[in-house]
Amino acid sequence: MMNRRSLLLASLATPALSVSGFAADPIKIGMTQPLTGAVAASGNYVANGAKIATEVLNRAGGVLGRPLELILEDNKSNPREAVASVEKLVLRDRVPVLIGAWSSTFTLAIMPKLIEYKVPMVVETSSASRITTSGNPWVFRIAPTSEMEAVAFSALLSKFTPAMKKIDFLSVNNDFGRGAAEKFSAALAARGIAIGRTETMTPEATDLAAQLTALKQSDGDTVFVTTGVEQMTLALRQAVEQRLGKRIVTTGGSFPDQLLANPLPPGNDSFHILFYAPWFPERAPHPAIARTYTEEWNKKGWEFAGLTEGFRGYDAMLTVVEAIKLAGKPEAEAIREALWKVKIPGVNGDIAFAKEGPAGQESGQNRPNVSILRLSEGKTSLL
Amino acid sequence: MDQALQHLVNGTVLGGTYALLGIGLTLIFGVMRVVNFTHGELYAFGAYMTYAFVSLLGVNFFAALALATLCGVALGAALELVLLRRMRKADIDSVMLVMIGASLVLQNGEMWAWGGVAKLVPNPFNGSPLVIGPVSVLPLRLFVLAVSAALLLGFWLMLDRTRAGVAMRATFQDPETAALMGVRIGWVNTATFAIGSGLAAAAGALLGPVFMVSPTMGDLVGLKAFAIVILGGLGSLPGATLGGFALGFVEEYAGGYLSTEYRDAFGFLLIILVLALKPQGLVPAKERIG
Amino acid sequence: MTAPDGRSAEGRGELNRSRLHHYAPWVFVLVLALLPLAFPDPYMLAVLTSAGIFIIGAISLNLLLGYTGQLSLGHVAFFGLGAYTSALASLGFDIGIGFGLRITLQPQPVWLGFIAAIIVAGGFGWLLGRLAFRVRGAYFVIITICFAQVLRMVALNWIELTQGPMALISIPPFSMWLPGQGVVPLYSKAQNYWLVLAVAVLAFIVVRQLVESRIGRALVALRANESLARSVGIRVTHYLVIAAVISAGIAGAAGSLFAHYIRIIDPDVFLFIYTVTMVIMVITGGKGTLWGPVVGGLIFGLVPDLLRGHARPEAQWVLYGVAMILFVMFLPRGIVPALASLRRRA
Structure with a gap:
């Protein structure tokens, strides 16, 4: 276990790894975020986090010898479009796993579809407790609940x-x-x-x-x-x-x-x-990963403050890819099984899922870290 | 009691900007019979232009406000010349739909150009509030209230004293007769829409620094402007001023004493009540201008 | 269906053409009904089902906009009322109404919720019709917008009943008696598609019967010249209110389908953009024609989903807005009347 962890850690910490020629088709990963509409700002940050994770992982050789392809869909900040975006991702693009959907309402709207299509989803932001307690075995949340x-x-x-x-x-x-x-x-x-x-x-x-x-x-x-x-x-x-x-x-x-x-x-x-204070990557639980993420983000010239939310997309991508690796094949049911076995370091901290909800159809819930930042006349410090 | 005074100040500050928003909308309706669904987007446009001039080009804050307003006037004139001029013969519903389409284009164009992240506009005023007895208010807000009042006054003088103003008022009252008397209705319409848009952009330029600038900031404001205009009576300028302050005070006091959750609902409930009891608004449209 | 150009031709050609006109709609429905069997592509069915629900909304809006000439920009209010009514009936609720009294409803079968949705939406249609037809034109438009806004505020804040922004979740899917299987919930794509298709056909027939009846002729007379219609003794308000009630009822039915298809309802169901979608469907297709909302609905229901992945999200919206402007400016009467006049000329 420790061996694999340090290997992944090393690969994440050294972004400039040589690219081996990819012969195979890419493995598709679907993501639905609010890219337009009322909450578009945060949705775009999270999407950006996932994009740079995809680049970093592809530079490190992708997964199962195949490159990764992130297919991003806009849920237009409303539940109807959240469902429409997932139907496009699952039925047209045939992605075996999803990341989404920022707001609790969008995530709750999608959840019946996960059961219908038997596709797992890593929830990166939503905070409502009902998401993991309603008995949906296809939901794995890395974001913390309000509780x-x-x-x-x-x-x-x-x-x-x-x-x-x-x-x-x-x-x-x-x-x-x-x-x-x-x-x-x-x-x-x-x-x-x-x-x-x-x-x-x-x-x-x-x-x-x-x-x-x-x-x-x-x-x-x-x-x-x-x-x-x-x-x-x-x-x-x-x-x-x-x-x-x-x-x-x-x-x-x-x-x-x-x-x-x-x-x-x-x-x-x-x-x-x-959940992530980008001013102090060295104080993150895994400084090397946090630094890679922060550097890659800054290289793109994106807004620095977006790092506080973008890590959600980054960590979600790491989680999904680790699950695909453990599953050994990009298939929905295998990925769902494998998500229970995921134990990796992320920007926020260690990611692993505990069972929540009614017995027999539990959802996965990660236990994230929090820190408190003090803002004083435009200067930041950690408490 | 302290709280009541503070609410009075807050309501006045809010009402002044609402009046500015309402005037532009009601003027355009009165002269052109156009329900302007792009009003909220012009508000957002004014705010973004201020941000661009101040933060990106380093223009002086006060000059930026004037420039942003002029940009709003120019965009309004362009909308009139490209879209509305061709639709003078069309029915009021078709014009509304074209304006809804234009507002979708403007809002998403703004998101395309600026991204979804809200911006703060730096301003030269002291960030600490002015404290007078139990009441506190930001100097910036007082400045906004003063400029709003000056704009409203200047607008009235323009209508009352200038040739363009006379032509507008004539068109307002009776377009056919005005045309017979030699008023060039086409240009009156362009001027009206440009000025109405300029007022919306000015409201955005003034309020952008008070709040924040984001692509969707026009949505709620557009709806509020409708509420103000309906309250006062569509096409009535004194009504829009009155409606603006009425909405400001209702929201502030109802929100402060009854329930903040329903704060925005009170405005709309007030409208339904007004329309049920006095369908032509508080100031019936006969007494509209002058 | 009514053939607007059937009269213009002569001889045997006329007979053939009018026979074609008589059967063409049924052939169209048959083709749509067989679609899931011929091309069982679940994504296409999902898109068509979702579009179909809004086409039903557009059909109902057409009754107001096309046949009475009243632009309702709050039409989504009835859609949302139907959605909430149906969802609440099928989930059950228990609320206090003051004075220590409570109203409790056990969860009801979905079809009862569907009927309740039509009745409640229709009732509000009557209320709004009575209130709003006192004012016309721009006032009517804005009062309808405000009406939808007030409902959204109520949905947002009456948390005991609606769960507010926390949304009503786990809404059961439609269930139906199927031969040999008893009452089963409709989970599959094709079943939902057929259900929406059936309700759409029903809504179409209701509107057609109404438009071709005495009421419909009175409405058309109203649209053409209200004061003349009034002077020959047509009871203006009476007919307008009937149209508003039926229009609202059908929109409520569409809302109910939406609730049990999407299976989550939050106050955003009252979003202004949903009304805009329905209005643009009617205008593009041709207001005041029976087939207008269907044609416009198919275009504006399918194109946004086809655009997915081919343009930036913001650009998709910009294109949507530009299309809206171009259609209204250059094809103000809509596609169906334009095609009809083309054929007449040919």
Whole structure:
């Protein structure tokens, strides 16, 4: 086991490996992401992560002596198109394995199709617990659920001074936001922290003054903000405007990168739960892999902040390819079996699946790592 | 009480920009009978142009605002000349569909050109709020409110004092008679659409730095602009101003005291209520201009 | 079907041609029905099924847009209402309605949900018809948009009933009694395809019967000249409301098919772009013609899926928008009337 791991590690860490001539047809891997529409920014980051993983793996000789081909489809930020994209990938391109689909709603829309077509999918982002507990044996999630994130966070509570006493929530009104408010409340209440109010916002809202003014009335000391990266940035900036005067912690792994170039005024530090902090690849669980990923990304000239989300696509690709290698053939059922045996290092940390959901039809769930980044006047540091 | 004052300030700031959005839309409808579905996209266009001038070309912030507005005027004129001019004889529904098509092209063209990642526009104002008693507000927001008011005032003066304004008002009231009196309707339409688009672009240029700039930023704003215009009465300029502030205050107070979840729904519920009770809007269209 | 040009020819040719016109639609349906047996390509069936659901929506929209001249840009409201009604009926629910009272519904068979979807959507069609026909033109358009928006907000926030943005999941597929097999759920591509085809044919026949009835003639008179129609005693509002109810009911049926085919419903089912899709299908094909929504629906239902992989995602949308502009500007009456006039000239 150790031998294979270090071999893969070495191959990932040295991107400039000689290319042997590929005689065989490429092995196809299907990916569905929101490339246009409301959440296109994150979808493109994740897709980019998968693209560079494909390049790195192909330079290292592909898998089973064959090159890899990533077939990327747009799910247009809506569930109907998510299903349509998967039908195209499975029925037309005949991919034996899928990666997708960013939002929980898109992933949930696809899940009945996985059973119908008997194709496994590695879920790289979605946070709703229902994805792995509803009894779908074709689902393997490497992203953390809100609950895992909350539990991992509560272990790091002691890093905050002064200590948290009472917390409030500002959450986007969907699975992601509501789930985070619920799970963080539970995990932190268990640590004796009082829970205040929860304010919600629609995903497209830009003016959050009403919510922030309401939160200001609470006597809590910390506000947890859960939403996409754009609204997160807006919330942080408008919190200054409304003189919120509380510590802000963001959840979900996104980072408000625009605040690096346009920092908030002094005295408005914020804290961000991240799954990969690209400023500090050396602090990642597997620095060599993290560095390869980061360097390849920067070589493309893509936005640096995209690294915080792009790793999801990168790790998902590593996972899928390892499963194909273990299966010994690019066939759906064999890959599903093999996914249970995957044990590899990724950018976020070790990837391996534990069983979740009703007995006999369990889904796979990985246990990812979290870190907390402090943003202070445009400077980042790890807690 | 402190909270109520803060909501008052927030509502005024929000309402001012809503009024700016509503005026452009209602002007175009009043003069041309065109429901402009590209309004939200012109808003986004103005914001992206500001970003391009400030962040990429290093133009002075205030000059960038003016340039972005002019770009909006130019794009509006182009849309009128290429699309709407050929459709003057077409029915109102066909024109709406062409405008929906144009908005799809604009929005996705923007995504193509700029990528999906939202941008922040740097601005020369101090990021710390101005604090007056219990109320705090960003200097940038006050600047936006002042410019909005100045634009609205300038727009009124233009309508009232200039020849172009007189021609527009004449077309507004009765296109056929205006044509008989020697008004060149074609150019009045081009000017109207260009000015209406310029106002939308100006709103985007002003609000882009307050919020963020993203390809889909026009979606909600376009819907809001419709709400404002319907509230005030389609084609009524005082109505659009009133509707803008009404929506701003309703959202702010309802969101602050009742439920933030339904914040955006209150606007639409208000419209259905207004239409059920007073179908011609708060300010009926007879009193539209001047 | 009605042959718009049947009268123009003479002699035996006319007889043959009108006979052809009489049978052509059935031949078309037969060809579509046999398609899964001749070409069992599951991807093609998936695309056709998905397009078919929207074609049913377009057929219903055509009744309002084509025959009464009212552009409803909130048509997706009825589609979404049908989808939610059908999904909730088949999943069951248990909600509080205040004063300590609760409404509980056990999960019902899917076909009951389908009927409920038609009734509920039709009921809202009546409401909107009463309310919106007080205002016309641009006001009507915008009120329909607002109506769909309000429903989306309700779906988003009435979490106890709709699960809000967490979506209704595990919606059962359609089930049907099949000879020799009893009641079975329709999982297979071909079965779903046939079901959608059958509902589409039914919707087509309902609209055709309505259009050719007294009501239909009254509607056409209305579209041509409302004040004249009013002066000869046609009860304008009455007929418009009937058309709105039937149109909404068919859209609700399409929504129900959508819910049990996609098997997840979230508030995005009320998205504006779905209405735009249906409108453009009707306009491209030819509003106010029976075959318009079918022809336009096949084009705009299939092309986006055929474009997949051949152009950048953003470029696909740009092409979609450009096609929309070109069709409306250069073929304003639609393909079907254009073909008909071409044939008349030939």
